[in-house]
Amino acid sequence: PQRGAGAEPLLGGLEGKALQDEGDSMKKMIKGKTFKVLVGLVVFFVVSGVASWGNPSVRYFLTGFWLTPLQQLTTRGTQSIGEQLSPQQNLDELSAENNRLRAENRRLQDMLVDYYTIQQENEQLEKFYSIKRSRSDFSVVPASVIGRDPNEHFYGFTLDKGSDDGLHPQDPVMTENGLVGWVSAVTPKSCQVSTILSPEAAIGAEVLRTHDSGLLCGQAKAADDGLTRMVNLSSQHTLQPQDMVVTSGYGGLFPQHLKVGLVKYTALDEYTGMPLAVIEPFEDIRSVTAVAVITAFDQ
Numbered sequence: 001p002q003r004g005a006g007a008e009p010l011l012g013g014l015e016g017k018a019l020q021d022e023g024d025s026m027k028k029m030i031k032g033k034t035f036k037v038l039v040g041l042v043v044f045f046v047v048s049g050v051a052s053w054g055n056p057s058v059r060y061f062l063t064g065f066w067l068t069p070l071q072q073l074t075t076r077g078t079q080s081i082g083e084q085l086s087p088q089q090n091l092d093e094l095s096a097e098n099n100r101l102r103a104e105n106r107r108l109q110d111m112l113v114d115y116y117t118i119q120q121e122n123e124q125l126e127k128f129y130s131i132k133r134s135r136s137d138f139s140v141v142p143a144s145v146i147g148r149d150p151n152e153h154f155y156g157f158t159l160d161k162g163s164d165d166g167l168h169p170q171d172p173v174m175t176e177n178g179l180v181g182w183v184s185a186v187t188p189k190s191c192q193v194s195t196i197l198s199p200e201a202a203i204g205a206e207v208l209r210t211h212d213s214g215l216l217c218g219q220a221k222a223a224d225d226g227l228t229r230m231v232n233l234s235s236q237h238t239l240q241p242q243d244m245v246v247t248s249g250y251g252g253l254f255p256q257h258l259k260v261g262l263v264k265y266t267a268l269d270e271y272t273g274m275p276l277a278v279i280e281p282f283e284d285i286r287s288v289t290a291v292a293v294i295t296a297f298d299q
Helices: 002-031 033-051 056-085 088-134
Strands: 139-148 157-159 172-175 178-186 191-195 203-207 213-216 228-231 244-247 259-268 275-281 290-296
Touching: 178 275, 213 275
Parallel strands: 178 259
Antiparallel strands: 139 157, 139 290, 157 191, 172 178, 172 290, 178 191, 203 213, 203 244, 213 228, 228 275, 244 259, 259 275
């Protein structure tokens, strides 16, 4: 009991000393110059704000004398920090990185072009071998459509192969689906193709089921719908819709039995009164992009 009674006065004395020390510290801070300057600035700005209320000249003085220098000081500080964060060395590094990324982008674009070129060549070769498998006597040059004349009403086109590749005028042009036309003009590096939609075709044709024969001869009105015609039919023909039309080989310019299309309907020629058949080609000639040119074949 005596020990406990003596401890309480001791704790009380320590707490009192701590409070006294805190009080002394506060007094020193209040008496210090920093505190007085801070209080003075606060009082100054409060009084200045009240005084400048409705007084433009006072406000202008405060802005020009105090705020503008502070703003300039802040701006210089920001610029200094920016210079420290973005020195010339960093700009050079960014420029070098940008150039590297540009070069990498060009390389990837070149790779993409190569990819599509190889893909196109593979598609051409696939069609080439499909035709070769069906007609082993054919000598075939695969080619791509590189241009179309918008003023050409029968959907003729230009190919990327020419006389340097062994092409000649009158060479038949086809896809894996069937005949599309013939080579009508040749340069060393390219050629022009006229299509079976043209009135200039005059290609011998026959119907497989009935052996009725005639000539493929296009017409402007039919060509607008991607169709051609078979004219010079016998008045005793027995053609029916969906009959298959192939080349007859007549004249020797085109191989026999190249697929052409199906009979859509029969009618009478409005000028001659002779029977004709409207043919829907197996290939959509208006949108063909890759073909095979037959440069040689067995008669």
